[in-house]
Amino acid sequence: MTxxxxxxxxxxxxxxxxxxxxxxxxxxxxxxARERARGAVILFHRGHEHSGRLxxxxxxxDLSDFAVFAWDARGHGRSTLCANPNPSLTTFVQDVDxxxxxxxxxxxxxxxxxxxxxxxxxxxxxxxxxxxxxxRIRCMVLAxxxxxxKLYVPFARTFLAMWLRLFGDFQVNSYFKASALTxxxxxxxxxQSDPLIRRPISAKVLLGLYSTADRxxxxxxxxxxxxQLLISGADWVVHRKPQERxxxxxxxxxxxxxxxxxxxxxxxxxxDRHLPVARARAFILKHFTQAPEPICLLDADQHGYTxxxxxxxxxxxxxxxxxxxxxxxxKLGMRTIGRLSKGIRTxxxxxxxxxxxxxxxxxxxxxxxxxxxRAMDWFFLNAVGWRGIRKRxxxxxxxxxxxxxxxxxxxxxVRVIDIxxxxxxxxxxxxxxxxxxxxxxxLRDYSAANVERGRALIxxxxxxEIARFEQGDAFGRIxxxxxxxxxxxxxxxxxxxxxxLGSLQELAGALxxxxxxxYTNQIWHPQLEMxxxxxxxxxxxxxxxxxxxTQAEIDQLVEAAGFRKIEQLTDEWGIFTVSLAxxxxxx
Numbered sequence: 001m002t003x004x005x006x007x008x009x010x011x012x013x014x015x016x017x018x019x020x021x022x023x024x025x026x027x028x029x030x031x032x033a034r035e036r037a038r039g040a041v042i043l044f045h046r047g048h049e050h051s052g053r054l055x056x057x058x059x060x061x062d063l064s065d066f067a068v069f070a071w072d073a074r075g076h077g078r079s080t081l082c083a084n085p086n087p088s089l090t091t092f093v094q095d096v097d098x099x100x101x102x103x104x105x106x107x108x109x110x111x112x113x114x115x116x117x118x119x120x121x122x123x124x125x126x127x128x129x130x131x132x133x134x135x136r137i138r139c140m141v142l143a144x145x146x147x148x149x150k151l152y153v154p155f156a157r158t159f160l161a162m163w164l165r166l167f168g169d170f171q172v173n174s175y176f177k178a179s180a181l182t183x184x185x186x187x188x189x190x191x192q193s194d195p196l197i198r199r200p201i202s203a204k205v206l207l208g209l210y211s212t213a214d215r216x217x218x219x220x221x222x223x224x225x226x227x228q229l230l231i232s233g234a235d236w237v238v239h240r241k242p243q244e245r246x247x248x249x250x251x252x253x254x255x256x257x258x259x260x261x262x263x264x265x266x267x268x269x270x271x272d273r274h275l276p277v278a279r280a281r282a283f284i285l286k287h288f289t290q291a292p293e294p295i296c297l298l299d300a301d302q303h304g305y306t307x308x309x310x311x312x313x314x315x316x317x318x319x320x321x322x323x324x325x326x327x328x329x330x331k332l333g334m335r336t337i338g339r340l341s342k343g344i345r346t347x348x349x350x351x352x353x354x355x356x357x358x359x360x361x362x363x364x365x366x367x368x369x370x371x372x373x374r375a376m377d378w379f380f381l382n383a384v385g386w387r388g389i390r391k392r393x394x395x396x397x398x399x400x401x402x403x404x405x406x407x408x409x410x411x412x413x414v415r416v417i418d419i420x421x422x423x424x425x426x427x428x429x430x431x432x433x434x435x436x437x438x439x440x441x442x443l444r445d446y447s448a449a450n451v452e453r454g455r456a457l458i459x460x461x462x463x464x465e466i467a468r469f470e471q472g473d474a475f476g477r478i479x480x481x482x483x484x485x486x487x488x489x490x491x492x493x494x495x496x497x498x499x500x501l502g503s504l505q506e507l508a509g510a511l512x513x514x515x516x517x518x519y520t521n522q523i524w525h526p527q528l529e530m531x532x533x534x535x536x537x538x539x540x541x542x543x544x545x546x547x548x549x550t551q552a553e554i555d556q557l558v559e560a561a562g563f564r565k566i567e568q569l570t571d572e573w574g575i576f577t578v579s580l581a582x583x584x585x586x587x
Contacts, residue, residue, distance in 0.1 A: 010058050010068070017102040019074065019095050026078035027051060027071040027099065029107075033064040039113035039138065039288055042100060043070035044122030046266065047146070048174060050077025050196050057268055060277045063284065066115075069103050071095075073122075077196045086169045089128075089208030090572040096129045097568065112292060115284045117141040119268055120238070124209060127216050127246070130225050132523060132570050132577065134552035136294065139226040139287040141280045143267040144235060147213040147242035149206070157210065164203050171200035180236045182266040184273075208572070215574050217242050219524055220249035221305045222550040224295050228256040228283040230276045232263035251305070253293065256283060297553040298560060301497040310495055310547035313532040327533030334534070340373030343380040351538030352531075353493060355422025355450040361386045362393055362425050385527055388575035389489075392520060395569035395578040396488055397430035402567070403484050403516040403580060404434045410514075414439040415482040417510065419503070420474040420490040421445050424454040427486055432461055441467040442482070446474060447538075475503050483515035488578075492522045493537070495547035497557060504561035508583055517563050517581045521554040522546065524574050551577055 012028040019025055028051045032038065041063055043054050051070035058068050072079040073092060084091060104111050115138045118126040123145035130140060151157060152175075163170065178191040191197060229247050231240060247257050258279050263270050268277060301307060317324035338344040343360050350356040364381055368374040380386070407414050414435065418427050421443040431441055441463075445451055454469040474490055485507045491500045507517060525531070528546060537544040555565055563581035570577045 009055070010064075012055070012058075014078075017071075017099055019098050021082075021084050021091075023074060023080070023082040023084065025071060025074055025095065025099070027069055028054075030058050030068040032067045037067040037107075037109060038065040039115065040067045040069060040103060040107070040109045041115045041117060041284060042103060043068065044096070044116065044118035044126055045070065045073070045076070046119045047121035047201060048076070048198050050198075052077060052196065053190070053194070053269075057277070060274070061281050061284075063281065066284075067107060067109065071099055073125075075202075076198050086202065086204060088572045089125075089205050089212050090570060090574075092125055092205070093128045093132065093212075094569070096125050097133050097135075100129075100135070112136050113138060113288075115139045115141070115287065117143070117280060117284075118145070119143045120146045120265065121209065124213055124216070127220075127223065128212055128574070131216050131219065131222050132551060132574055133568055134222075134224075134550065134555055136292070137225050138292060139228070139284060141228045141230065141283060143230040143276065143280075144232045144238060144265050145213075145229070145243055145246070146209065146238045147217055147246060148210065148239040150237060150239060157207070160203050161207055164207065169202055169204040172203050172206060174199050174201065176237055176265075180264060182264050182269050183271040184266075184269060187266065187269045212574065213242065215524060217246045217249065220246050221251040222523070222552065223250055224252045224552055226252050226254040226283075226287055228280065229258070230267050230279065231257065231259045232265055232267045232270075233259050233261040234263060235265045237265035251295075253295065254287075295552075297550065297556050298497060298501070300549070300553045301495055301547065306548045306550065306553075309528070310545065313528060313545050317533065323529070323533065327530065330530070330534040337372075338376060340369045341377035341380055342367040342373075343377050347535065350449075351541075351544070352535040353489075353544055354538040355445060355447060356453075358389065358489065359423040359425055359453070361389050364390060383527070384573055385525060385531070385575065388571050388573050391571035392488070392576040392578060393426045395571070395576075396426055396486075396518065396520065398569060399518050399567065399578055399580045400427065400430040400484075400486065401434060403518060404431070406516070407483060412483060412512075414441075414484060415512075416441040416484045416486065417478060417482045417507075418443045418486040418488070419472075419478070419507070420487065421454060421469070422450055422489070424457055424469060426488065428457055428461055428463060428467065431467070432463060435463070435466050437465065439466050443467065443469045444472040444474065445469070446471070475499055475506075478506050478510035480510045480512075482510050483512045485511055485515070485517045487517070487519045489520055491549070491554070492520070492546060495545075497553075501557050501560060504557060504563070508562040511583050513583060515583045517558070517583070519554070519558065519579055519581065521549055521551060521577045521579070522575060523548060523551050523570075523577055526573075526575075555579070 010030045012030045016024045016026055050072045054070045075081045116126050123142035178188040231243055334344050346360050347357045366374050366377045368377040404414055424443045451469050451471045458467050532543055532545040535544045558581050564584045565579050565581045567580040
């Protein structure tokens with residue numbers, strides 16, 4: 001490096017942030033040249049690498065008016081695995097959210113003034129974060145996203161999944177040499193000699209990368225952030241077709257795609273990287289010289305891709321179509337031999353979306369008549385949707401505890417209302433260990449049977465002094481005497497936005513200023529068609545047909561009612577989200 005080049009190198013500061021599980025993760029910060037940064041650019045490295053290998057990119061982007069940040073993902077560089085020795089891909093995505101919120105809060109940079117740039121696995125983490133969490137970032141640049149890694153060993157993915165299921169997580173060494181990543185001899189040499197390069201990757205994370213990428217590519221309509229895609233034309237590491245499909249499905253208004261012939265996988269570390277770096281720089285500056293144009297989704301129930309999907313689910317399949325025959329046979333089987341399973345029997349009798357069925361799923365205890373009934377019940381309880389429901393309960397309890405602790409810290413007695421509690425097991429479990437005698441909880445449900453079961457559960461847990469259960473309309477009037485509201489699994493059952501917004505406005509009116517709202521959403525489901533074709537709801541034996549809401553849509557409804565989202569948790573399958581918001585305006 002020449003003296004002139006050394007003078008142009010931006011100097012970084014090292015620091016740590018605390019992930020959601022308490023792990024300390026390292027990051028680098030390159031301060032802006034001026035006192036108040038114009039914005040921030042946050043970089044996410046490739047798999048196996050670390051933030052120290054991004055110094056060249058910080059310099060070559062030449063964005064001196066912007067603060068630049070880059071992390072070492074857990075298990076990479078100077079970041080350890082610590083609290084979670086076997087993280088899933090969802091853990092890494094949650095880390096992305098925590099990191100960017102930490103940067104925003106500690107450095108006083110609004111999310112709207114942040115651009116993100118990722119490479120390879122880092123690109124997949126960013127695309128998943130933007131899809132699942134719907135942050136209002138300024139723009140996103142994705143270089144060679146690893147939506148589908150090339151595994152040159154036949155049936156490798158099947159073998160990895162089988163071995164993981166039988167023996168638990170294990171490490172897989174990357175077989176790609178540095179010379180397959182870039183033509184730049186200096187980058188090849190430093191990759192080979194860098195002691196912080198981590199060649200092994202968890203099989204659990206690798207398989208999670210595949211399944212998550214499949215979901216994000218197909219559902220990229222939910223991504224509304226302006227996105228630039230940089231594709232390497234001679235990539236030995238990842239497939240190009242999913243990248244093209246992702247770009248085609250993007251729901252954002254302003255997108256760019258650039259292909260660089262002859263480039264290997266390390267697009268922004270290639271010999272002629274000045275070409276994609278210039279594209280990325282221009283794209284970022286373009287979106288900081290014009291005001292953001294957010295897409296309004298308050299009427300997404302009237303038009304848009306989730307409305308089209310819902311309409312197709314409502315339409316009956318042709319009588320003798322293969323799917324139609326399959327779903328009718330499945331429905332008949334559940335109404336006959338399926339009754340040997342207690343879970344299926346409960347769903348048939350009360351609706352598969354009823355409080356009774358959900359309470360059975362929460363308890364997760366196999367029960368049935370004969371061995372066949374118990375076997376069917378095991379498969380029923382372990383369906384991916386029910387696993388997601390149980391994780392939703394766990395995440396709900398985490399955010400409830402966090403809300404209660406914040407109210408405690410503000411020396412405010414807790415006043416909880418849950419407008420559609422089912423049997424109330426999830427909320428009573430979360431509140432039981434945290435409540436003081438001066439606190440109060442009001443649980444509501446439309447079903448007299450659910451109310452009776454809920455009251456019995458209150459007595460069983462010895463919470464009669466602080467909790468009461470009443471029958472009532474979830475969309476009805478609420479007295480303004482609360483500071484923590486819970487809505488779990490309710491809005492997902494109603495495709496229209498008007499009643500949901502009305503309910504949120506009623507909750508805002510019933511909460512004290514600064515009060516909290518915990519709400520759930522279903523952003524995706526792999527079995528929507530099967531559910532609509534074979535399962536019945538609690539509403540007079542009607543088919544259980546659901547319209548998904550993107551996270552951006554539900555967040556806009558929550559914001560329109562006077563709340564600001566402050567935290568979110570998502571399950572590892574990307575099905576259910578649980579969010580925490582705070583009332584910011586009187587209503």
